[in-house]
Amino acid sequence: MQLKQVHKLSLVAAVLFILGSNALWSQNDKQAELERQRRTLMGQIEELSKLRKSNKKKEISVLSQVEDLDSKIKTRQNLIKVTNSQANLLTQKINQNLNKLTTLRDELEKLKEDYAGMVQKSYKSKSSQSRIMFLLSSKSFLQAYKRVQYMKQYSNYRKKQGDQIKERTALLQETNKKLALQKEEKQKLVAQNKIEQEKLEIERKQQDELVSKIRKQESTYVAQIQDKQKAADRIDKEIDRLIREAIAASKKESGAEAAKESKTNVSKMPTFSLNPAAKALANDFASNKGKMDWPVERGRVYKKFGTSKHPTLPNITTYNSGVEIETAPGSIARATFKGTVQQIQLIRGGGYTVLIRHGNYLTVYQNLKNLKVKVNDQIATKQALGEIAENSFNGKTIIKFLVYKDSERLNPEDWVYNM
Numbered sequence: 001m002q003l004k005q006v007h008k009l010s011l012v013a014a015v016l017f018i019l020g021s022n023a024l025w026s027q028n029d030k031q032a033e034l035e036r037q038r039r040t041l042m043g044q045i046e047e048l049s050k051l052r053k054s055n056k057k058k059e060i061s062v063l064s065q066v067e068d069l070d071s072k073i074k075t076r077q078n079l080i081k082v083t084n085s086q087a088n089l090l091t092q093k094i095n096q097n098l099n100k101l102t103t104l105r106d107e108l109e110k111l112k113e114d115y116a117g118m119v120q121k122s123y124k125s126k127s128s129q130s131r132i133m134f135l136l137s138s139k140s141f142l143q144a145y146k147r148v149q150y151m152k153q154y155s156n157y158r159k160k161q162g163d164q165i166k167e168r169t170a171l172l173q174e175t176n177k178k179l180a181l182q183k184e185e186k187q188k189l190v191a192q193n194k195i196e197q198e199k200l201e202i203e204r205k206q207q208d209e210l211v212s213k214i215r216k217q218e219s220t221y222v223a224q225i226q227d228k229q230k231a232a233d234r235i236d237k238e239i240d241r242l243i244r245e246a247i248a249a250s251k252k253e254s255g256a257e258a259a260k261e262s263k264t265n266v267s268k269m270p271t272f273s274l275n276p277a278a279k280a281l282a283n284d285f286a287s288n289k290g291k292m293d294w295p296v297e298r299g300r301v302y303k304k305f306g307t308s309k310h311p312t313l314p315n316i317t318t319y320n321s322g323v324e325i326e327t328a329p330g331s332i333a334r335a336t337f338k339g340t341v342q343q344i345q346l347i348r349g350g351g352y353t354v355l356i357r358h359g360n361y362l363t364v365y366q367n368l369k370n371l372k373v374k375v376n377d378q379i380a381t382k383q384a385l386g387e388i389a390e391n392s393f394n395g396k397t398i399i400k401f402l403v404y405k406d407s408e409r410l411n412p413e414d415w416v417y418n419m
Contacts (some may be wrong), residue, residue, distance in 0.1 A: 002115055027093055034086045041079040047300050048072055051326055051396070062210055064394040069207045070311035073301075076105045076200050083193045097179050104172045143316040160385050212314050222316060228316050231240040236321045239364060242343050242355060243407050246362075247272050271406040272360040282359025285337055292336045293382055295365055295401045299327035301419060302398055305411045322364065322402035323412045323419065333365045333385045336401075336416060341377045350400075351389040364402035
């Protein structure tokens with residue numbers, strides 16, 4: 001009967017272990033991902049703080065300050081949210097380990113009771129008759145053989161049960177250690193979140209003060225935003241013109257076939273004529289969507305692609321044709337993918353702009369100086385293109401990065417890894 005009980009306990013323990021292990025793996029994966037997100041967000045906040053310190057311009061415009069604060073506040077809110085998720089997940093793990101601890105203690109007590117009963121029975125058995133007498137009293141050789149086997153099984157069973165007690169005791173101690181570490185980790189996360197909440201409140205007060213200042217001179221700031229948008233639109237038109245010229249040149253180079261094709265596709269958007277090598281490069285570029293390197297070694301996304309509302313003036317919307325990345329002064333722009341320098345143009349208000357062609361795809365790097373490449377250069381992935389210029393208005397070092405397929409503007413965030 002005792003053998004059956006131990007086997008049943010072992011089976012239950014095995015099932016609980018398997019189920020617990022699967023849940024634990026899932027939780028560990030989630031915990032690792034949350035920790036990765038938390039570290040990334042902390043890195044973004046630290047990067048933003050470093051960039052503000054490195055800004056050589058003493059007086060930063062109120063609009064720039066508001067934009068920076070808005071970015072910092074949103075990032076810190078995400079950090080608090082992720083840290084809360086980590087703490088909640090740890091609470092689940094702690095509760096699971098507490099349940100596991102209770103189960104292990106009950107199982108250990110049962111094993112100890114069974115083991116004590118078996119030892120007591122064995123002692124009584126030894127006092128009434130010796131093992132030799134037990135064997136000699138056998139009626140036949142077969143019965144003696146069976147009694148020898150029984151004695152071996154009984155001895156092995158005692159050893160196995162003793163090992164199980166040691167195993168459960170060790171598991172109990174290990175679970176206790178894990179609980180202590182998890183509780184300590186949770187306390188650290190809660191304490192960190194409290195600090196982040198305090199910083200968030202300070203930043204919100206600063207933002208409210210700046211917003212109040214902007215509201216008093218709203219028309220002036222609206223005019224500034226509109227002027228900046230007009231300048232950006234003018235630069236976009238110039239880049240679009242350069243791309244149309246490049247497409248026309250590719251058709252001219254390819255000869256009569258391209259001319260015939262262009263007549264049949266009058267209503268469609270202009271497209272590059274591709275030879276086999278260019279087609280292969282374009283396919284290679286397309287297959288790396290979402291996996292490409294950043295156009296800078298370090299930096300933060302300053303403005304995303306597309307239409308967005310101003311953080312302080314909700315009635316004002318702006319459009320960004322690419323992604324603007326702020327980085328440290330003296331940083332170097334680098335190619336996100338191999339290709340050929342199609343065009344270099346000095347655009348008023350946009351510094352040097354470098355267009356790199358990848359078959360019928362183009363990547364555009366805007367606001368450069370001290371160039372390290374020239375037209376028709378074959379470019380490798382991560383190759384240096386030039387230094388990123390500083391903005392005379394706000395002192396920030398910002399590169400604008402764009403992606404095109406033929407003459408169609410694409411969202412760079414879809415192409416660059418973790419942008």
